[in-house]
Amino acid sequence: MVQLVFSVLSLLALGSAQRLTEFTKRDATGDSKCTTYMCISAVVNGSTVEYTLAGTGKRTPGWMGMGFGTQMSNAPMVIMWGNSDGSVTLSQRQAPAEVMPTVAASPPRVATKSTTLSTTSGNAAFVYTIPANTDTKQSLIFAFGAQNPGSSDAAATLLQHLDEGLIQLDLTKSLTSTSTTSTGGAAPTGGSSSSSTTDTGGATDDIPLTPYQRMIVAHAIFSVVGFALLLPIGALVARYLRTFSPSWFTAHWIAQFGISGPVILIGIVLGFKAAGNVEYKILDPHKKTGIVLIALYVAQCILGAVIHWVKPRNATSRPPQNYFHAILGLIIIALSMYQIRTGYNQEWPNFTGLGKVPSGVNILWMVWVVVLPVLYAIGLAFLPKQYRQENGARKGNRYRGENDDGDQYHDQ
Numbered sequence: 001m002v003q004l005v006f007s008v009l010s011l012l013a014l015g016s017a018q019r020l021t022e023f024t025k026r027d028a029t030g031d032s033k034c035t036t037y038m039c040i041s042a043v044v045n046g047s048t049v050e051y052t053l054a055g056t057g058k059r060t061p062g063w064m065g066m067g068f069g070t071q072m073s074n075a076p077m078v079i080m081w082g083n084s085d086g087s088v089t090l091s092q093r094q095a096p097a098e099v100m101p102t103v104a105a106s107p108p109r110v111a112t113k114s115t116t117l118s119t120t121s122g123n124a125a126f127v128y129t130i131p132a133n134t135d136t137k138q139s140l141i142f143a144f145g146a147q148n149p150g151s152s153d154a155a156a157t158l159l160q161h162l163d164e165g166l167i168q169l170d171l172t173k174s175l176t177s178t179s180t181t182s183t184g185g186a187a188p189t190g191g192s193s194s195s196s197t198t199d200t201g202g203a204t205d206d207i208p209l210t211p212y213q214r215m216i217v218a219h220a221i222f223s224v225v226g227f228a229l230l231l232p233i234g235a236l237v238a239r240y241l242r243t244f245s246p247s248w249f250t251a252h253w254i255a256q257f258g259i260s261g262p263v264i265l266i267g268i269v270l271g272f273k274a275a276g277n278v279e280y281k282i283l284d285p286h287k288k289t290g291i292v293l294i295a296l297y298v299a300q301c302i303l304g305a306v307i308h309w310v311k312p313r314n315a316t317s318r319p320p321q322n323y324f325h326a327i328l329g330l331i332i333i334a335l336s337m338y339q340i341r342t343g344y345n346q347e348w349p350n351f352t353g354l355g356k357v358p359s360g361v362n363i364l365w366m367v368w369v370v371v372l373p374v375l376y377a378i379g380l381a382f383l384p385k386q387y388r389q390e391n392g393a394r395k396g397n398r399y400r401g402e403n404d405d406g407d408q409y410h411d412q
Helices: 002-014 017-024 211-241 248-275 278-282 285-309 320-352 359-400
Strands: 029-034 038-045 048-055 063-068 077-082 088-094 125-131 137-145 163-170 178-182 195-199
Touching: 029 163, 038 137, 038 163, 048 063, 077 125, 077 137, 088 125, 211 248, 211 320, 211 359, 248 285, 285 320, 320 359
Parallel strands: none
Antiparallel strands: 029 038, 038 048, 048 125, 063 077, 063 137, 077 088, 137 163, 178 195
16 A cells, blocks of 8 residues: 555656656566655665655655664765755765764765656655665665755755654565556646556565564563553552551562562663664653653652651651652653653654554553553542551550551552
8 A cells, every 4th residue: 555655656746657667667676665744665676776755745845865774873864855956966974863964975885866767846756776785674764854955065954854753665575566557747736647556466564573673662561561550550559458468568569669670671771772872862752751750760769768668756647758759659650651652652653664553552541541540549548547557556656665667657
């Protein structure tokens, strides 16, 4: 389906019989993917690969670019834009982090623009060829800028992209099963073109996950289990069992730290590894929130240990740090749920190139967001009994001349 859409867009943007024959060429292989504002297609021509960057029509392209790799840092990039005189500029660039890339003096592979196949009219489509390598299952970053650099200089300043992300192309896909014919030429802006495209079941989008994508999946699984399942379980254990069993605190800290800690740590390590360098990571709102969440979790664990081991002397009421511990725990869980949503709603489609997650994921998230507060609110019904038990413990300790038992006030 994606290939079908791209073929139609290519007809409207290029209107070139020469371009279309590449898709009907015997033994031709390649792939294509469309994002919100641009499509990228690749056709293998022996020792070279022809790439086409085409607008989808939702916004007029200012510039379009792609890079070979899974993140912007140190990825060889090819960026192209049209000029007022109808010419096309090709700029090979590189960047040390998520900053404006600069011209690469010696790119690993030299790209050559195709002036005959490129067009700056309408949605615009820019075509170039580059020597093929052994990387047939390609991870590519893409970027779409809505504002033209305003100069044909390859080193011109690029304004920040409107859209960016990661896609996957499989250059081993056969294109022989796709036949495309055109009965019209190039369609001018506001004009029309007649075309027909048939797909007889050749290439599909069922590409196995790359190691980078699997790392993101693992990061998501460990983080969700740690923050959205184990931490809430630990909180509910404290809320429900503290008035019935003296062993509640053991179950609480095992869930909150003994089990959650290693799971969360693995998720964090995988997240940092997938994010790449620090400069790239901290510019991303999801990752900024993640760092805040990690800091709050560590602080919460330390506070819990202090409350348990440092006993208040002659306290006549519940110490304020116990209330703070409970409130902070709820804030961490709420922030975790928000973080999960940004993860599957923004990070996943932007950095895997696999599009949105199934709707069931969002439904499950919404159900869990409702169920958790309801379960905790029900547990608040045990507060009167808890306070009576704590008051009795304080009176008993004062009568015996003992220190208060900090566990009696350790709350969640």
